[in-house]
Amino acid sequence: MRICLMGFGAVGQGVARVISMKNDYLNNKYGLDLKLVAVTDTSGSAISQDGLDVDLLLETKALTGKVCKYPEFGIPDLKNSKTMDMVDYDVLLEVTPTNIEDAQPAKSLIIKALEDKKHVVTSNKGPLALFYKELMSLARENNVQFKYEASVGGAMPIINFAHDTLPGCEIESILGILNGTTNFILSRMTREGSSYEHTLQEAQVLGIAETDPTQDVEGTDAACKTVILANSILGTDFTLEDVKVEGISHITSEAIALAKKDGYLIKLIAEVSPYSLSVSPRLVKEDSPYAVDGTLNMATLKTDLADEVTVVGLGAGSLETASAILSDLVNIWKKL
Amino acid sequence: MRTNLVLELQDVPGQLVGVLGPIGTLGANIVTVIHQRDIKTDKGMVPVQITIEGDQNTLDVVLKKLKELNIQVMAVDGIVLKEKITTILIGNIVDRDVKDTMDTINSLEGVQVADLELKLSENNQDSSTKIVVEAEYGNRDMVMDKIEEIADIKEFKVISEV
């Protein structure tokens, strides 16, 4: 299966490492040979119809920061849709940065691929949170698969889990922790009794929070994920502006201490129902499934037949996120 | 049809008989009684679990009788009829009249503030208050709406239970 990879940051490089680590395994188990035929970053592209050497690609990126420096096949300044036009590929793997204003460049890239009748896998919340319906119908019209497991919960299985593992159950609602950064901050404030500001700085030093942490701490990231879960699993037609969002920046160590005294923790909880979407700090019981620590994500799906089913997993990370992308690729391959 | 009821009884002699007697005369067959005197509810009452057998009509009559006897039914078939609702409010609690907040909640029917704890922070603006409300089963949404309403007026952030 030939992959055109857009974006070569943490996730893109994670995918390259996974291909390097797992190609024999995938070949033996599924007869699947993953071939990277094109890669882009902001410098340009590397393209080879016979498949790029992923180890050399990773090394080139590590040394120069630019995929266009790839020996022989690097092309400076060639990017995005122009790259897609230069190769024959089967799956577009879109892992560029999330943009919640207009979802670009991801939106255009995905649309182009779908219209060209290519399968698409993405980890990018932007296009899904803003244009879910449009993109899904485009995929259906063109008879191709569009998968996005990594966009919610990183390595935590949830979207394919709901669709493929619980296909006979109606999912009535979902309640979960969908942002690892805020869960890390709240967990640490609970354990150390430290202030929000101090703990945020600590998370930034550790590389868990970004220099501009707004999207995480103000709940926007989790809000995007509630939209994706609602539309994908509950069959609704929400977009980002339908979510009632409150972040964690006003949470104090005093509030956490009061909660703790009565056996509660404060967590940033995303609530997904057919009628409303919300993200807000809530009280959860210390011994409940919501009491996950550190950067873990979790979600409890309320179903009609199986009652409550809970999943837990790492919400971010290079290889972890790549693992979810790999599930999508294997699933596409199995259905070809 | 069997139904499990959990009743809240005072821990004094004669209470149990005082309840079981009237239930028996209503035609309900009492199958089991579990009376654990070592477990106490928040108000120092003892939860007693009884299983009765009878049709829906008999059950309805029994529930009505219990209400007449002023016996609190905590649960029917595992469904809790009285619950505690814990909320934390963050904001300038002191300046915005703590007593008024409590009175407003207490004025709701079947609802009572059972516990209130304040924790001031360096900055009065973001002090925290924990409020535990005890409400009859089914009133959670009403209580939360009221608390949200108060919070809106007094500019508190509400952290509610999941």
Ligand SMILES: NC(=O)c1ccc[n+]([C@@H]2O[C@H](COP(=O)([O-])OP(=O)(O)OC[C@H]3O[C@@H](n4cnc5c(N)ncnc54)[C@H](OP(=O)(O)O)[C@@H]3O)[C@@H](O)[C@H]2O)c1
């Ligand atoms: N990191 C995670 O754990 C994780 C988990 C789940 C989902 N996601 C999502 O996955 C996506 C990728 O995340 P990431 O962590 O890999 O991000 P990242 O490290 O910032 O990498 C982004 C990549 O996209 C390239 N890029 C930037 N702007 C571009 C543009 N306008 N057109 C084309 N390429 C562009 C960057 O090029 P340069 O290398 O030249 O800068 C970089 O290679 C994001 O949407 C993110 O939300 C990430």
